[in-house]
Amino acid sequence: MALPAVIPLRPNGSEDKPAPGAGEALVTGDRLGLTLSGKTILENVDVTVHAGEILTVIGPNGAGKTSLARLLLGLMPPTTGSIARAPGLKVGYVPQRFPVDPSIPINVRRFLTLTVRVSPSAIRSVLQEVGALHLIDRPISVLSGGEFQRVCLARALIGVPRLLVLDEPAQALDYAGELQLYELIGDIRRRRGCGILLISHDLHVVLGASDRVLCINGHVCCEGVPEKVANHPEYARLFGRDAGKAVAVYRHRHDHEHDLSGAVKCGEDCGHKHD
């Protein structure tokens, strides 16, 4: 594959967190606008997901987060602006929590191979990676919320994607489950070096797990490293004055496990902008 790498991909696991914007651009949205039946959903949104980074898109309900993900996934065309993908880009997608119709008899093993053909050992190893190997023969319809999210994650990973799109993965989880899930997502990024686009409306935990944050509400409100976004006036206006403090608390706790590498560094490319 001849990929026109903008910047060479950093080797896996060499550092805890790649600096923001470190890897090759996997997908880039340029001045994206979306109008659906006369209603403006998105306006002038610039976004790039790089290999090896976790980019989190946050915003209040109805801010257009899922629409942005759908545009980047190519599920619908933007009204204005353009989208560029790395050639041959493989994408794994975990949609917002969805029900699998109980009339479809399907177990975890089969669920994982819906769109790919892989060996039994590949199925086992990807389930092992997300800590769901014991569920392999379980029918999908009996899984709990947390189990289902892990299985969906395994399903998205099985095709060895270079870009992973996770839409509200922690929606059905309690606080502890949420922490575990984000830790798992961080591990996956470190191990596989894939780019991860995370959509979320919950704030403190997800900010701690991200390299860069894009805060949108129809347009880009602010973006940058989590601390920067958390202290941004636009962020406070959207989520309330105290929202930023929770991030700091969580970050602090996590400082014991990871160095701050990319988190405190802030080059030109992660500065925020305004319209």
Add this chain to the structure above:
Amino acid sequence: MIDDFLVRAGLAGLGIALLTAPLGCFVVWQRLAMFGNSIAHCGLLGVALGIILSVDLTLGVIVVSLALAALLIGMQGQKLLPDDTLLGILAHAALAAGLLAATLIGGARLDLMGYLFGDILAVSAGDLWWLLCGLAAIAGAMIWLWRPLLAISVHEEMAAAEGVPVNLVRAAFMLLVAFTIALSIKLVGILLITSLLIIPAAAARAFVTTPEQMALGAAGISIIGVLAGLAMSLHLDTPAGPSIVLVLTALFIATVPWLLRKNRG
């Protein structure tokens, strides 16, 4: 003892059972029963057009069914009205137009009851030929469509994001359903044909753990229902189509306790 027309009826019934059962699983999974009904209801219009244009009646039904399916595919994603409302309007308009056309043509040239409720004992050698060719074509298409269709049934956008050509697969499936219904109308009739898609699949659900098992199980149940229904029709002198549907319904009801237990466990 076994008359020629009975052999034809039996073969036609088996062929249709094998066709409709696997297709019916997807109709159940994708909640397309109403779509099936709409396609079936336009069948009579196809028959009437076939008579007016003096072409093969099965061909007439196939052409009209495919045309309606194409229309419905084109209207997918419209947001003016709920899908089932539009389907309902189309279905009943097509049925009314068919009834009107049938009346205008005159009873002597069109066995209205036979098309509404089926007349499998009147299956001709030509019909059987259509059916066998159709069976082969549809079986081939189903094998080709199976995996992408299953992926779409589980989650359409997930499948789309991972490269399944959702619109193409869905359109192909809807055309397949229309084609199958058009071929099968002789057996149980316009008003009952959808039951052959959904009842065997529903009856198989309680006993299976994979999609493929469900398709095979539905085919088995469908074959039992068709043969038992034909036998009932022969011995009790009841109309074949309704007999088959009632036998299938009885089979489904018999599985309900297992379905309930599965749901609880």
